[in-house]
Amino acid sequence: MAYVRNAWYVASWTQDLEAGKPLAMSILGEALVIYRTASGRVIALEDRCVHRLAPLSLGRCEGENLRCMYHGLLYNSDGKVVSIPGQKLIPPSAKVKSYPVVERHSWVWVWMGDSTKADPGLIPPAVGFDDPNWILGRGYLDYQAEARLINDNLLDFSHLTYVHANSFGAGEVFATQQPKITALERGVRVERWIENSHLGARSGFAEPVDSWQSYDFLIPGVLLMWSGGFRAGTAQACNYNRPNYDDAITAVTFTSQAVTPVGNKTARYFFSWGPHCRHGDAALRDMLMALANQAFAEDKAMIEAQQRVIDRTGHAQVMAIKHDLSVTLFNRLLEKWTDEQHELVA
Numbered sequence: 001m002a003y004v005r006n007a008w009y010v011a012s013w014t015q016d017l018e019a020g021k022p023l024a025m026s027i028l029g030e031a032l033v034i035y036r037t038a039s040g041r042v043i044a045l046e047d048r049c050v051h052r053l054a055p056l057s058l059g060r061c062e063g064e065n066l067r068c069m070y071h072g073l074l075y076n077s078d079g080k081v082v083s084i085p086g087q088k089l090i091p092p093s094a095k096v097k098s099y100p101v102v103e104r105h106s107w108v109w110v111w112m113g114d115s116t117k118a119d120p121g122l123i124p125p126a127v128g129f130d131d132p133n134w135i136l137g138r139g140y141l142d143y144q145a146e147a148r149l150i151n152d153n154l155l156d157f158s159h160l161t162y163v164h165a166n167s168f169g170a171g172e173v174f175a176t177q178q179p180k181i182t183a184l185e186r187g188v189r190v191e192r193w194i195e196n197s198h199l200g201a202r203s204g205f206a207e208p209v210d211s212w213q214s215y216d217f218l219i220p221g222v223l224l225m226w227s228g229g230f231r232a233g234t235a236q237a238c239n240y241n242r243p244n245y246d247d248a249i250t251a252v253t254f255t256s257q258a259v260t261p262v263g264n265k266t267a268r269y270f271f272s273w274g275p276h277c278r279h280g281d282a283a284l285r286d287m288l289m290a291l292a293n294q295a296f297a298e299d300k301a302m303i304e305a306q307q308r309v310i311d312r313t314g315h316a317q318v319m320a321i322k323h324d325l326s327v328t329l330f331n332r333l334l335e336k337w338t339d340e341q342h343e344l345v346a
């Protein structure tokens with residue numbers, strides 16, 4: 001399976017990157033060490049000392065630099081060795097790869113491709129914990145499955161009816177009705193109205209509402225979703241188009257989810273969820289996060305089991321159904337971007 005190299009991948013929640021504590025993370029099979037310098041910058045380097053290949057993630061942060069704690073080689077934030085204990089001469093080749101990295105929307109984004117093309121404008125417009133309008137919780141899960149299977153899962157919510165019957169309690173409608181699907185330049189937009197829904201009940205709203213959900217699933221595998229509950233009849237009044245969120249009467253929430261391929265058959269799945277500050281509080285956020293943890297464990301159990309079947313059957317043939325339109329569109333987009341870059345990762 002191909003993944004786009006020229007893209008920003010989520011490596012960590014910024015809150016999980018403690019100052020002075022190097023973090024080990026692999027993306028697309030490349031082992032990285034990520035650390036925050038004394039001045040607060042975030043640096044991503046290859047996690048492999050040039051001396052005898054010890055991981056730099058076991059190293060020590062010293063100001064802006066990182067010291068390998070095996071024999072003490074000191075690296076600057078460009079990955080260049082600047083000190084070798086016991087010798088004056090530093091070979092010019094004493095350097096590890098450094099990766100473009102940006103901290104934005106409470107995520108640490110690493111560019112895995114050609115560093116001259118690392119445009120921060122391509123970072124998906126997520127919502128971070130610095131936005132006072134949202135009361136968010138966060139987490140991540142490690143998968144023993146390839147990232148593509150998680151992307152496929154997030155692109156097609158018809159599985160909610162079955163996988164999440166006990167958690168989200170989404171009912172039949174996700175499986176029986178097609179959402180509106182729109183191709184974007186770097187992703188797919190999935191929108192749906194659910195009329196006379198009880199989804200507002202989670203926010204303490206007893207009457208049925210028209211529930212609107214809209215998400216963008218963007219390269220390389222980032223889901224940004226806004227939802228809201230509206231007065232019954234709003235869907236029809238909007239002609240089933242996008243409503244104005246200011247008219248929502250309940251349950252306006254945001255979730256971001258990012259799928260990072262760690263290795264060939266491993267992935268890390270980052271997620272946040274919570275209400276808009278006019279539609280909930282920290283208690284509602286905690287309730288939503290408990291629900292998310294239950295639901296995402298259901299996805300993980302199914303997807304890891306799916307991976308085991310794929311491994312057992314070798315080149316298994318899939319059979320597309322109508323709900324796979326968004327999956328097909330996104331995979332075509334991935335092929336297009338990887339083809340254009342001639343940079344495939346097996």
Ligand code: FES
Pocket residue numbers: 049050051052053054068069070071072073
């Ligand atoms: S392996 Fe890093 S200094 Fe020796």
Ligand SMILES: [Fe+2]
Pocket residue numbers: 153159160163164295299
């Ligand atoms: Fe799911």
